[in-house]
Amino acid sequence: MASFQKLTPRATDYSKWYNELVVKADLAEQSAVRGCMVIKPYGYAIWETIQAELDRRFKEKGVKNAYFPLLIPKSFLSREAEHVEGFAKECAVVTHHRLMNDPEGKGVVVDPNARLEEELIIRPTSETIIWSTYKNWISSYRDLPILCNQWCNVMRWEMRTRLFLRTAEFLWQEGHTAHATKEEAENFAATMLDVYADFAEKVMAIPVVKGVKSPNERFAGALNTYSIEAMMQDGKALQAGTSHFLGQNFAKSFDVQFLTNENKYEYVWATSWGVSTRLMGALIMTHSDDNGLVLPPNLAPIQVVIVPIFKKQDQLDALMEKLNPLADQLKQLGIRVQVDASDKTTPGFKFAEYELKGVPLRLAMGGRDLENGTIELARRDTMTKETVSFDNIVETIQNLLKEIQDNIYQKALDFRLANTREVNTWEEFKEEIKKPGFLLCHWDGTPETEEKIKAETKATIRCIPFEGDKTPGQCIYTGKPSTQRVIFAIAY
Amino acid sequence: MASFQKLTPRATDYSKWYNELVVKADLAEQSAVRGCMVIKPYGYAIWETIQAELDRRFKEKGVKNAYFPLLIPKSFLSREAEHVEGFAKECAVVTHHRLMNDPEGKGVVVDPNARLEEELIIRPTSETIIWSTYKNWISSYRDLPILCNQWCNVMRWEMRTRLFLRTAEFLWQEGHTAHATKEEAENFAATMLDVYADFAEKVMAIPVVKGVKSPNERFAGALNTYSIEAMMQDGKALQAGTSHFLGQNFAKSFDVQFLTNENKYEYVWATSWGVSTRLMGALIMTHSDDNGLVLPPNLAPIQVVIVPIFKKQDQLDALMEKLNPLADQLKQLGIRVQVDASDKTTPGFKFAEYELKGVPLRLAMGGRDLENGTIELARRDTMTKETVSFDNIVETIQNLLKEIQDNIYQKALDFRLANTREVNTWEEFKEEIKKPGFLLCHWDGTPETEEKIKAETKATIRCIPFEGDKTPGQCIYTGKPSTQRVIFAIAY
Numbered sequence: 014m015a016s017f018q019k020l021t022p023r024a025t026d027y028s029k030w031y032n033e034l035v036v037k038a039d040l041a042e043q044s045a046v047r048g049c050m051v052i053k054p055y056g057y058a059i060w061e062t063i064q065a066e067l068d069r070r071f072k073e074k075g076v077k078n079a080y081f082p083l084l085i086p087k088s089f090l091s092r093e094a095e096h097v098e099g100f101a102k103e104c105a106v107v108t109h110h111r112l113m114n115d116p117e118g119k120g121v122v123v124d125p126n127a128r129l130e131e132e133l134i135i136r137p138t139s140e141t142i143i144w145s146t147y148k149n150w151i152s153s154y155r156d157l158p159i160l161c162n163q164w165c166n167v168m169r170w171e172m173r174t175r176l177f178l179r180t181a182e183f184l185w186q187e188g189h190t191a192h193a194t195k196e197e198a199e200n201f202a203a204t205m206l207d208v209y210a211d212f213a214e215k216v217m218a219i220p221v222v223k224g225v226k227s228p229n230e231r232f233a234g235a236l237n238t239y240s241i242e243a244m245m246q247d248g249k250a251l252q253a254g255t256s257h258f259l260g261q262n263f264a265k266s267f268d269v270q271f272l273t274n275e276n277k278y279e280y281v282w283a284t285s286w287g288v289s290t291r292l293m294g295a296l297i298m299t300h301s302d303d304n305g306l307v308l309p310p311n312l313a314p315i316q317v318v319i320v321p322i323f324k325k326q327d328q329l330d331a332l333m334e335k336l337n338p339l340a341d342q343l344k345q346l347g348i349r350v351q352v353d354a355s356d357k358t359t360p361g362f363k364f365a366e367y368e369l370k371g372v373p374l375r376l377a378m379g380g381r382d383l384e385n386g387t388i389e390l391a392r393r394d395t396m397t398k399e400t401v402s403f404d405n406i407v408e409t410i411q412n413l414l415k416e417i418q419d420n421i422y423q424k425a426l427d428f429r430l431a432n433t434r435e436v437n438t439w440e441e442f443k444e445e446i447k448k449p450g451f452l453l454c455h456w457d458g459t460p461e462t463e464e465k466i467k468a469e470t471k472a473t474i475r476c477i478p479f480e481g482d483k484t485p486g487q488c489i490y491t492g493k494p495s496t497q498r499v500i501f502a503i504a505y
Numbered sequence: 506m507a508s509f510q511k512l513t514p515r516a517t518d519y520s521k522w523y524n525e526l527v528v529k530a531d532l533a534e535q536s537a538v539r540g541c542m543v544i545k546p547y548g549y550a551i552w553e554t555i556q557a558e559l560d561r562r563f564k565e566k567g568v569k570n571a572y573f574p575l576l577i578p579k580s581f582l583s584r585e586a587e588h589v590e591g592f593a594k595e596c597a598v599v600t601h602h603r604l605m606n607d608p609e610g611k612g613v614v615v616d617p618n619a620r621l622e623e624e625l626i627i628r629p630t631s632e633t634i635i636w637s638t639y640k641n642w643i644s645s646y647r648d649l650p651i652l653c654n655q656w657c658n659v660m661r662w663e664m665r666t667r668l669f670l671r672t673a674e675f676l677w678q679e680g681h682t683a684h685a686t687k688e689e690a691e692n693f694a695a696t697m698l699d700v701y702a703d704f705a706e707k708v709m710a711i712p713v714v715k716g717v718k719s720p721n722e723r724f725a726g727a728l729n730t731y732s733i734e735a736m737m738q739d740g741k742a743l744q745a746g747t748s749h750f751l752g753q754n755f756a757k758s759f760d761v762q763f764l765t766n767e768n769k770y771e772y773v774w775a776t777s778w779g780v781s782t783r784l785m786g787a788l789i790m791t792h793s794d795d796n797g798l799v800l801p802p803n804l805a806p807i808q809v810v811i812v813p814i815f816k817k818q819d820q821l822d823a824l825m826e827k828l829n830p831l832a833d834q835l836k837q838l839g840i841r842v843q844v845d846a847s848d849k850t851t852p853g854f855k856f857a858e859y860e861l862k863g864v865p866l867r868l869a870m871g872g873r874d875l876e877n878g879t880i881e882l883a884r885r886d887t888m889t890k891e892t893v894s895f896d897n898i899v900e901t902i903q904n905l906l907k908e909i910q911d912n913i914y915q916k917a918l919d920f921r922l923a924n925t926r927e928v929n930t931w932e933e934f935k936e937e938i939k940k941p942g943f944l945l946c947h948w949d950g951t952p953e954t955e956e957k958i959k960a961e962t963k964a965t966i967r968c969i970p971f972e973g974d975k976t977p978g979q980c981i982y983t984g985k986p987s988t989q990r991v992i993f994a995i996a997y
Contacts, residue, residue, distance in 0.1 A: 044573070045574075049574035110598065113594070120583035170603065
């Protein structure tokens with residue numbers, strides 16, 4: 014059950030507000046295992062909707078789900094040189110396959126005789142094991158393209174963890190595709206970025222900037238990484254999804270060639286793309302407020318909650334005669350509705366709980382409403398209440414759910430636009446980066462300059478945006494020529 | 506792409522037939538990691554339907570999904586004495602959290618400085634980590650019941666593995682519930698067994714026997730294990746799902762008490778229940794034949810395949826004018842249909858492929874059919890073909906899909922009944938157990954007798970069935986009194 018001690022306000026301590034909200038809204042909590050979280054039923058219900066919406070979109074693009082092993086032989090990680098640098102270091106290593114009773118009688122200990130010949134790594138990402146598999150699946154151009162995705166857990170041994178944002182174990186999907194041509198692979202990577210952007214904006218109500226990563230921020234082993242970047246309420250950037258054009262790197266590492274229709278052997282072209290439970294963090298930090306979670310209706314496990322206000326059973330019965338048919342009607346329209354007629358807690362307690370949990374619309378009806386043919390409607394996004402006619406209530410609800418979805422998207426977009434500014438000099442940059450937001454700046458295109466800027470300010474290039482002003486200029490740091498402005502920000 | 510070398514017939518080598526079928530029908534294959542499988546897209550599509558059907562049934566019972574950590578502290582496993590004996594021994598042990606570049610330049614090696622203080626075990630099942638979590642969730646009777654499920658991967662270090670049937674890593678769901686009373690927990694365990702049985706029979710078309718396990722076959726840590734047992738085509742038993750009444754064992758191990766509504770502290774009552782990708786093995790071995798997979802329509806990723814027979818483009822165009830609207834109509838009815846108009850392979854090759862993959866209904870239409878207003882229908886279950894009128898074809902298909910579903914269930918049930926026999930003496934038992942099937946025998950109820958019978962014949966008690974003859978008798982082995990017949994069989 015949710016706890017109703019007030020949340021620390023965002024203005025007081027944004028980070029503390031976030032940590033408290035995740036736990037109090039019953040989304041997730043720390044587990045007994047360092048850095049690994051428990052995703053609680055309410056949080057998981059949101060994740061399930063995210064999964065269902067994405068999965069449907071993937072399948073529309075011809076992607077099929079599959080499952081590849083959790084464990085990766087250590088030697089596989091060394092095959093792709095950049096990949097091992099990026100991922101293999103901080104990871105969970107399985108060295109033994111058996112425990113035995115402690116000879117001293119204290120529980121169980123590792124059996125020293127059960128050491129593995131080669132250590133196994135819990136997947137931090139699956140390019141290596143998947144390309145070792147694709148080698149067996151691909152021999153001719155007829156076998157291409159392969160468009161696979163898997164929903165699974167992965168593990169990266171992070172030292173500083175935060176629920177959803179950075180955890181040792183997290184859930185994600187990873188798509189891995191194999192193509193006959195470079196162009197097809199590049200297009201597919203771009204297509205999946207569009208899928209992510211569309212999903213983020215339409216379902217999560219999170220406005221995103223699509224762009225390409227600078228070399229410093231590229232996925233280890235990729236030729237190009239595309240990303241969608243979102244701005245959180247504290248003005249920091251959060252990378253909400255990435256899609257990688259991997260070139261022929263993994264095909265070469267695992268010797269995956271195919272016979273073209275001109276009877277020549279060529280290496281296969283690859284993409285990979287993923288989003289994770291990190292999206293839950295983005296969701297929370299984009300919309301929520303000091304009263305708790307604010308959920309877009311398209312993702313809310315409960316879209317509408319109906320609370321009858323009563324003292325005695327006959328009052329409840331009279332109210333339910335109106336409210337039960339309403340709930341049924343809403344369910345038939347595919348609206349996720351819950352009626353809370355419990356007498357264990359007060360209406361005030363219920364209201365606070367549904368506010369904390371971000372239920373978009375709350376309906377309350379008491380004796381006077383019944384007499385007047387009215388019902389009280391409370392919107393979570395604006396925290397406004399109004400008493401409306403019970404006639405047409407279904408239509409009112411349908412319209413309001415759409416309106417709330419649009420409103421929180423627009424609010425987030427307005428916030429991003431208001432906190433995005435052009436910066437033209439290094440002096441200005443050093444001041445502006447201390448304030449929240451995205452800085453649009455010219456950059457000379459070199460990793461060295463990005464490194465220096467990061468070292469001095471902690472800001473990184475979030476992406477080189479696809480859209481927007483393409484006027485050339487001069488790098489804020491070196492004064493060298495720049496082809497277009499890029500987004501600098503402090504990032505999660 | 507599937508390979509069309511003929512399968513080894515079941516009569517020649519059942520085990521070889523199974524192994525070949527799994528690979529050739531594109532269901533799964535061995536990975537580069539010992540004992541871990543790759544579930545290929547076609548196999549995974551079947552698993553997704555299994556998941557969706559079960560998940561819906563769980564939610565109807567009030568169960569909510571959640572996610573608990575992959576890794577379990579070693580010490581947790583020692584808390585429940587039987588549990589550690591049953592599970593902790595053969596498991597993947599994580600001992601380190603970092604790799605480093607090999608000082609000798611050969612790839613990467615384990616960093617000896619990154620040894621974990623306490624080793625972590627990849628979950629073989631999650632009772633311990635979940636009950637350590639429930640401790641924080643439960644304080645009063647108001648917090649009960651908790652009905653959680655998770656879909657995840659688990660790992661048991663099996664020495665002899667077979668695709669789907671016994672793999673080191675497998676996918677499953679594990680439900681874990683917490684209740685205020687013994688009766689409620691026992692009832693819930695029984696309810697979930699009913700859910701499994703209903704699903705197995707209605708969706709998978711696998712007839713099952715519901716019953717309780719003998720103490721020898723009980724889950725490590727349970728007071729009672731209920732199971733559904735199915736008979737494979739070779740007469741062996743396969744446990745298709747289990748539901749455990751765990752009593753207060755895990756609540757006591759992790760000190761999970763609650764305040765009753767009479768203001769007393771009591772330990773919480775528990776159940777757990779699971780089915781796994783092993784069901785894929787049961788599915789294959791219940792229905793399939795020497796031509797390949799036979800799928801029940803309710804689980805088939807493709808329920809109907811439509812193949813136009815043509816030589817030239819104009820012939821194809823004429824056929825598609827009829828077939829495209831048919832496919833659309835079927836889709837609108839929720840039927841999973843695929844039109845295969847590719848000219849890369851011959852119709853004969855296509856027919857063999859869809860047979861191998863177990864597509865329940867195949868429709869083929871050529872020029873003569875077009876003239877006559879007919880279409881050819883081929884049933885996978887009976888391998889029969891007939892030419893029928895194109896009018897009413899939608900209704901014909903709907904009826905046939907139902908008929909196929911019923912037919913393969915009935916066929917499997919008839920097979921089980923024909924191969925289940927009462928055995929009354931030890932001499933008879935030793936002969937009969939050499940033949941395929943279930944033996945209904947009296948047993949004196951002691952683990953010792955079961956052990957001796959197993960040692961002499963490899964047969965085990967699959968379950969003490971809930972339904973059927975309850976006449977008392979005398980144990981086939983000891984002659985001691987027995988309350989009812991139990992099922993002995995050789996098991997997978």
